[in-house]
Amino acid sequence: MKMNGSQILIQALIDQGVDTIFGYPGGSVLNIYDALYERSDDIHHIVTSHEQGAAHAADGYARSTGKTGVCLATSGPGATNLVTGIATAYMDSIPVVAITGNVPNDLLGRDSFQEVNIAGITMPITKHNFIVQNVEDLAYVVRKAFVIANSGRKGPVLIDIPKDVTAALTEYVKLPRYRIRKLPKVDDAKFEEALEAIRQAKRPMIYAGGGVISSNATRELLKFSKHMDIPVCCSMMGLSSVPYDYDLYLGMIGMHGTPVSNYATLNTDLIIAIGARFSDRVAGNRKEFGKDAKIIHFDIDASEISKNVATDISIVGDARYILKKMIARMPETKHKEWTDTLKAFKDKKDLPKPRGDDKVDPRDLALTLHNIVGEDAIIATDVGQHQMIMAQYYQFSRPRSFISSCGLGTMGYGMGAAIGAKVANPHRPVILVSGDGSFHMNMNEMATAVSEQLPIVILIFNNTVLGMVRQWQTLFYDHRYSNTSIERKTDYVKLAEAFGGKGLRIKTHQDIEPVMKEALSSKVPCIVDCWIDKDDCVYPIIPPGKSGKDIILYGN
Incomplete structure (x- = not known):
């Protein structure tokens, strides 16, 4: 069946399970909005007040569901208004597909009205971006964008489409929904080394980051912590991965973290970092952070290993898979002296209490x-x-x-x-x-x-x-x-x-x-x-x- 590029774009998004788009109309995306009008029963479009709001809305949609958020903007200032939202998603590894219109192919590179090289601008803040110059490539690119956004360390992908491509006709062949790429194979030798380090530890702690939530590993994290009697602290990205009333939960770590989580970091002999990046808000002094402890780092992204803090043992892989494998291999363990010490410290030095006066605290x-x-x-x-x-x-x-x-x-x-x-x-x-x-x-x-x-x-x-x-x-x-x-x-x-x-x-x-x-x-x-x-x-x-x-x- 022949369709124009805009119809193909919307159909391809629907084929990938998209039900909502956040965006703002403009000249270079008029054909796309015409196609959205035709398919308004199948896909919900929300007009935000500003394109930055559309990017943040797609991000919030993704964070709260685990699905991919989608935003749409016209060329030039419309596209550049997405940049802060794309960078926000990139820094926090959030799957977003940002779609921008651009001037027709024959006007690219001529300083045309509302033209900008959005692919060049966003190159450092996307996992990948595409300029679709042939309508025959469009459906494939959309599917590929969802694969990239959701595979490995998740993140934003940009698709830039010149206006003539949105009007061009071609045969549409339906493609299956994206499949996440195979996860990296866990290094067995490093896995065994990590197991032995955990067995030997007397004062272990878990430092959980956003990767725990991204990989849907929250149940496995809790089970691992209970099974091994290991206390857990979270980065800000990791908040909500552990229930607040869990008896081994120490709270947030780092600059504004709880006293007990930072005390644990100073006194632990093993830090197990899971899906975390040792940012400067956690490890302000990188040389001092956990310097008396052995550090194990589990992360989906090999480039994070020893990027900020040197690690002793690293396993590149999916957090959920690694934790499941750990639980299956490790006998139940207790660290009563360590956990009692942390509980006693917390009783003495907890977060400041509300003032209790008439003012709004x-x-x-x-x-x-x-x-x-x-x-x-x-x-x-x-x-x-x-x-x-x-x-x-x-x-x-x-x-x-x-x-x-x-x-x-x-x-x-x-x-x-x-x-x-x-x-x-x-x-x-x-x-x-x-x-x-x-x-x-x-x-x-x-x-x-x-x-x-x-x-x-x-x-x-x-x-x-x-x-x-x-x-x-x-x-x-x-x-x-x-x-x-x-x-x-x-x-x-x-x-x-x-x-x-x-x-x-x-x-x-x-x-x-x-x-x-x-x-x-x-x-x-x-x-x-x-x-x-x-x-x-x-x-x-x-x-x-x-x-x-x-x-x-x-x-x-």
Whole structure:
């Protein structure tokens, strides 16, 4: 059957299981939007307020489901507006297929209106990208893009399609759904070496990263930890891979990690890193990190091995497969003296408790939110102090319930991501926790949430300053607050109403529970303006470039 390129693109996406696309129309993708009009019963297109919002929505859709997110933009500025979202997905290994239109083939390279070399621009931040210059190649490229996005270490792929290709006719041959490439074969010798190191360890710990969630290995991780009596800490990407109430869970590791997780890192004799990258927010001082311990690293990506921290034993492979194999080979073990030591330390030095006064304490916001919505909620965040508070205090129980830009640290990520998560999970509560700085970056996506009738709750930790940057100025720049006390005059309640949503406000501790309950019962998107003290800081904190020995537990 003959189809034009646009019809082939949409059919190929449907063949790959795509049910939702986030995008924004424009001249170079008019043919594609015409094809979307024809297939509106088969594929749902959501028009965002900005292309960056579309990229973040595709990312949030992917993180909350494990499926591939898809976004679409026109050429030139439309394509470049996707770049931050693509980079965000790349840094956190999220499978996204970004599709851009471009000027016709005969206008490429001529500085044509709205022309840009988006393939060149995105080369460093995609797993692969394609320029489809022949319509005969289009269906194959789409399938290939999904294979690449979902194989090995997952990540974004870009498909750039000149406008004449979207109009050209050719025979369409249906291709089967993508199959993930075969996983790398585990090195048996290294596997045996790892087993022996685990048998010999007296004070082992597990450092779990985002790869545990990406490989759907959360059950295996928990089973392995219980079987071997090994405590677990998580990077921010790894949050929600272990239930908060698991007795061997130490919490988040690193710069804003729990005291006990960083104490464990200083005193362990074996670190088992699973799907983690030893980023500078975990290993601030790479030479000091786990220097008295042997380090085993399991990762799907060979390039991560010893990239940041030198490892003693490495196994390249799928986390779920490796953990299953480990459990089958290892006898049940106990490390009572070690786990008792960690529990005693945690009892003495835990995260700071909420103040308990009349002011709005962000820690109370996190704890109360969990008490109200329970385990079913999906929490999206922007980037800053509010992100760290949720990472520290919100009690995650289900994998894929925490959605945040962890690697790139993208302020403005949250609104689009929350939209994507809600579209993918219409029956689950979705709450965006943002700061007033982050929210101003992409608050235009409130219009999208209202238009799509998505009852997302947006909690804005409003301290009128750029909180995290200001905190660094407090601690490391002698209180020189250069351009971080922004003092916006935005009335968030009126803003919510202007968009067609609902606006509420939390001014005191007593407001927290009733206002949150009202917000969560709203049938429209609801913004809650939470008045936070600008001098509230996030503790503990390990200063940049330092180790767990230098942790600052509490502020003055």
